[in-house]
Amino acid sequence: MEPARVVIIGGGFGGLTAAKALARHPVRVTLIDRTNHHLFQPLLYQVASAGLSPADIASPIRSILARQKNIEVQLANVVGIDLANKSVTLDDGALPYDYVILAAGMHTNYFGHDGWEQYAPGLKSLDDAIEVRRRTLLAFEHAERETDETERKRLLTFVVIGGGATGVELAGAFAELRRFVLRHDFRAIHPQEARVILLEAGGRILPAFHEAMSGSAVKQLEELGVVVRTGTRVTSIDERGVSLTTPDGAEERLESASVVWGAGVAVSPIARSLGVPLDKQGRVIVEADLSVPSHPEAFVIGDMMRLDQDGAPLPGVSQVAMQGGAFAAKSIRASIDGRARGRFHYFDKGIMATIGRSRAVAEPFGFELSGFLAWLAWLFIHLWYLIGFRNRMIVMFEWFWSYLTYKRGARLITWSGSHLEAKPHPDEPRG
Amino acid sequence: MEPARVVIIGGGFGGLTAAKALARHPVRVTLIDRTNHHLFQPLLYQVASAGLSPADIASPIRSILARQKNIEVQLANVVGIDLANKSVTLDDGALPYDYVILAAGMHTNYFGHDGWEQYAPGLKSLDDAIEVRRRTLLAFEHAERETDETERKRLLTFVVIGGGATGVELAGAFAELRRFVLRHDFRAIHPQEARVILLEAGGRILPAFHEAMSGSAVKQLEELGVVVRTGTRVTSIDERGVSLTTPDGAEERLESASVVWGAGVAVSPIARSLGVPLDKQGRVIVEADLSVPSHPEAFVIGDMMRLDQDGAPLPGVSQVAMQGGAFAAKSIRASIDGRARGRFHYFDKGIMATIGRSRAVAEPFGFELSGFLAWLAWLFIHLWYLIGFRNRMIVMFEWFWSYLTYKRGARLITWSGSHLEAKPHPDEPRG
Numbered sequence: 001m002e003p004a005r006v007v008i009i010g011g012g013f014g015g016l017t018a019a020k021a022l023a024r025h026p027v028r029v030t031l032i033d034r035t036n037h038h039l040f041q042p043l044l045y046q047v048a049s050a051g052l053s054p055a056d057i058a059s060p061i062r063s064i065l066a067r068q069k070n071i072e073v074q075l076a077n078v079v080g081i082d083l084a085n086k087s088v089t090l091d092d093g094a095l096p097y098d099y100v101i102l103a104a105g106m107h108t109n110y111f112g113h114d115g116w117e118q119y120a121p122g123l124k125s126l127d128d129a130i131e132v133r134r135r136t137l138l139a140f141e142h143a144e145r146e147t148d149e150t151e152r153k154r155l156l157t158f159v160v161i162g163g164g165a166t167g168v169e170l171a172g173a174f175a176e177l178r179r180f181v182l183r184h185d186f187r188a189i190h191p192q193e194a195r196v197i198l199l200e201a202g203g204r205i206l207p208a209f210h211e212a213m214s215g216s217a218v219k220q221l222e223e224l225g226v227v228v229r230t231g232t233r234v235t236s237i238d239e240r241g242v243s244l245t246t247p248d249g250a251e252e253r254l255e256s257a258s259v260v261w262g263a264g265v266a267v268s269p270i271a272r273s274l275g276v277p278l279d280k281q282g283r284v285i286v287e288a289d290l291s292v293p294s295h296p297e298a299f300v301i302g303d304m305m306r307l308d309q310d311g312a313p314l315p316g317v318s319q320v321a322m323q324g325g326a327f328a329a330k331s332i333r334a335s336i337d338g339r340a341r342g343r344f345h346y347f348d349k350g351i352m353a354t355i356g357r358s359r360a361v362a363e364p365f366g367f368e369l370s371g372f373l374a375w376l377a378w379l380f381i382h383l384w385y386l387i388g389f390r391n392r393m394i395v396m397f398e399w400f401w402s403y404l405t406y407k408r409g410a411r412l413i414t415w416s417g418s419h420l421e422a423k424p425h426p427d428e429p430r431g
Numbered sequence: 432m433e434p435a436r437v438v439i440i441g442g443g444f445g446g447l448t449a450a451k452a453l454a455r456h457p458v459r460v461t462l463i464d465r466t467n468h469h470l471f472q473p474l475l476y477q478v479a480s481a482g483l484s485p486a487d488i489a490s491p492i493r494s495i496l497a498r499q500k501n502i503e504v505q506l507a508n509v510v511g512i513d514l515a516n517k518s519v520t521l522d523d524g525a526l527p528y529d530y531v532i533l534a535a536g537m538h539t540n541y542f543g544h545d546g547w548e549q550y551a552p553g554l555k556s557l558d559d560a561i562e563v564r565r566r567t568l569l570a571f572e573h574a575e576r577e578t579d580e581t582e583r584k585r586l587l588t589f590v591v592i593g594g595g596a597t598g599v600e601l602a603g604a605f606a607e608l609r610r611f612v613l614r615h616d617f618r619a620i621h622p623q624e625a626r627v628i629l630l631e632a633g634g635r636i637l638p639a640f641h642e643a644m645s646g647s648a649v650k651q652l653e654e655l656g657v658v659v660r661t662g663t664r665v666t667s668i669d670e671r672g673v674s675l676t677t678p679d680g681a682e683e684r685l686e687s688a689s690v691v692w693g694a695g696v697a698v699s700p701i702a703r704s705l706g707v708p709l710d711k712q713g714r715v716i717v718e719a720d721l722s723v724p725s726h727p728e729a730f731v732i733g734d735m736m737r738l739d740q741d742g743a744p745l746p747g748v749s750q751v752a753m754q755g756g757a758f759a760a761k762s763i764r765a766s767i768d769g770r771a772r773g774r775f776h777y778f779d780k781g782i783m784a785t786i787g788r789s790r791a792v793a794e795p796f797g798f799e800l801s802g803f804l805a806w807l808a809w810l811f812i813h814l815w816y817l818i819g820f821r822n823r824m825i826v827m828f829e830w831f832w833s834y835l836t837y838k839r840g841a842r843l844i845t846w847s848g849s850h851l852e853a854k855p856h857p858d859e860p861r862g
Contacts, residue, residue: 036843037842067615412489
């Protein structure tokens with residue numbers, strides 16, 4: 001008998017965990033991703049703030065799975081899934097399956113304001129992070145040469161939109177970058193000129209955490225000099241800055257040359273192609289075994305799935321994705337062996353966010369932890385989960401190094417792929 | 432009295448050495464570069480072949496010079512030098528000087544065929560290297576999914592044009608990448624399908640080396656499976672490959688998806704703005720003290736200068752640039768102190784090129800060395816000169832790691848800056 005064909009869409013935490021759990025079982029697995037690397041997204045803000053190199057937090061998917069002989073990896077674009085014909089539709093073909101695991105995650109969403117993207121990049125991919133890094137470092141460079149005071153202030157105003165974990169971590173990292181980089185490297189600009197402003201439309205930052213932890217995060221951010229503004233709604237973004245509405249309804253304008261969008265994500269449009277009920281966020285409402293209703297051979301896991309537990313939807317965090325990936329793999333093996341599937345139960349180990357050097361908040365197993373201890377826990381767990389011995393070693397060295405020296409290892413302004421398109425031409429005078 | 436104003440154009444080996452030599456002397460130094468980083472160019476081919484990360488071989492210029500309080504760094508574009516008025520012309524202003532050191536180096540030159548650039552990027556900047564890496568890794572990815580045998584062969588044909596040090600090192604690195612990456616990571620393609628072809632128009636590769644060393648390099652390249660073709664002239668490059676003329680005058684066609692141009696460089700156009708005699712390569716013919724004729728306050732160093740020693744022009748290598756930078760700085764200090772300047776004499780420590788793991792050729796102080804010993808010497812010297820303790824540590828670890836495991840640390844396909852222009856949109860389905 002031919003082994004069953006399993007197609008996994010997405011090489012993130014969920015898809016990769018599922019693939020590993022199917023290794024050496026009598027199935028043929030194809031993992032499809034549109035990038036060549038698994039990205040350790042929780043550290044993306046460190047690339048954006050020049051602390052780590054892109055390669056430190058990403059590993060080629062086919063390297064990770066090289067020894068799993070029953071798994072092949074394809075770099076391809078999935079446009080949809082044809083549930084009726086059990087076939088994954090690619091932009092250049094189709095791939096039949098016996099089982100499919102959809103784990104394509106989220107992408108940045110501007111809630112209908114797609115024009116904002118060019119002024120306020122999101123932070124979901126390596127390319128995003130390199131772009132944010134480039135803009136941030138260029139703002140310092142331009143400020144150093146700027147003689148107009150108003151313009152220099154604009155160049156040194158960094159706005160982060162969205163008070164979730166990404167926004168908090170990025171704002172903290174910018175504040176530290178500003179503080180330590182400005183200290184010695186520039187002659188004309190001064191640390192006190194640079195401002196980092198974190199905007200949150202809701203009532204408090206880190207809404208997924210206990211209220212006391214949100215308060216602690218604000219305090220720790222403010223110690224670093226970050227201005228935290230809650231209840232503040234962004235009404236438009238353009239190349240000169242951000243317009244917003246304050247909690248008391250007043251209009252206000254923030255002039256800024258560096259705006260990052262951490263406010264919204266949306267589920268991959270592949271979800272819509274299924275033709276099954278989605279929730280308001282576009283997530284696929286799954287059965288207790290993470291399968292699509294009436295399609296026990298099709299699973300949706302991670303950020304794309306909607307499943308309630310203890311009266312609340314499971315959050316879009318890496319732990320939910322990884323546990324879901326392992327569970328879907330186990331269910332496929334059960335079906336092949338003729339055993340019954342279980343019900344998915346998420347085991348919540350807790351959540352955490354880092355704010356800076358020795359600063360963090362964490363809720364391991366429901367406990368509350370903040371400051372240095374939370375930061376140590378964060379450090380340990382992130383190193384533990386970082387894929388690949390090599391990456392762990394390099395990141396450990398980078399962190400140890402910057403802890404000792406306050407230096408950043410990856411302060412590069414590069415344009416990469418774009419150099420054949422719109423950037424200053426490499427043949428122009430170099431000076 | 433106001434301290435003398437020294438403007439240095441270019442933060443490469445020459446400019447940076449000059450700046451360091453002027454630190455803590457009673458001069459005000461402005462170093463201008465159009466990138467924010469000093470690039471360790473001899474290792475650029477390792478970024479292009481996914482062995483090192485961009486940040487491993489580049490350091491922010493302002494970090495390197497942060498503690499030199501009399502030096503400021505500006506990210507700016509120099510368009511020319513007005514010798515008569517002692518002023519550097521920027522694209523957005525001008526900078527007066529008492530002394531100027533022009534060290535803007537070379538850029539890739541297609542000898543009038545600028546249309547070739549999009550099909551065959553050069554290898555002079557980090558962006559170039561990231562682009563070559565992207566194309567190389569994508570070729571493997573596309574080949575894995577390609578069912579047409581002719582097209583797969585084209586995707587797996589890597590052509591390097593130019594048998595100088597850059598071309599030789601890149602061809603060797605591609606050959607190793609192919610051999611070790613293909614071994615485990617791909618399912619449909621096989622090592623023997625991938626070809627690396629090194630094209631050289633002249634009679635032998637590495638013409639700067641002794642003839643015996645050229646022969647040894649060919650042998651070592653061939654051991655790695657590189658096809659070395661000398662006396663072969665490229666007549667055109669397009670998106671499908673390269674057309675060439677063989678030594679016996681026949682026309683031939685090489686179908687290839689990855690072509691790298693290492694055949695030509697030209698001096699920065701700033702040289703022309705001086706209005707002084709240039710040599711055939713566009714280099715500025717300088718006096719024995721490296722100054723421009725009739726302009727003792729203006730120096731040209733490194734790849735941009737033409738100076739003959741022992742009957743031959745000094746080569747465009749980092750050692751000439753560094754010694755020239757130190758000499759120009761010393762001459763400026765002499766003039767300020769009212770002392771006479773000396774004559775520049777280049778002390779040749781030798782040249783070297785690496786071909787792969789344990790493979791290299793070197794001519795230290797005129798001796799000939801090849802194979803493992805040459806490689807060890809290469810390793811030691813490159814680590815020694817690599818700027819910054821941190822970079823040295825990371826690179827040492829990367830090399831040690833890949834020596835042990837045959838893995839590459841930086842196998843990333845990124846588009847970076849381009850993502851707001853022409854690449855697949857980040858909001859598209861991820862699969």
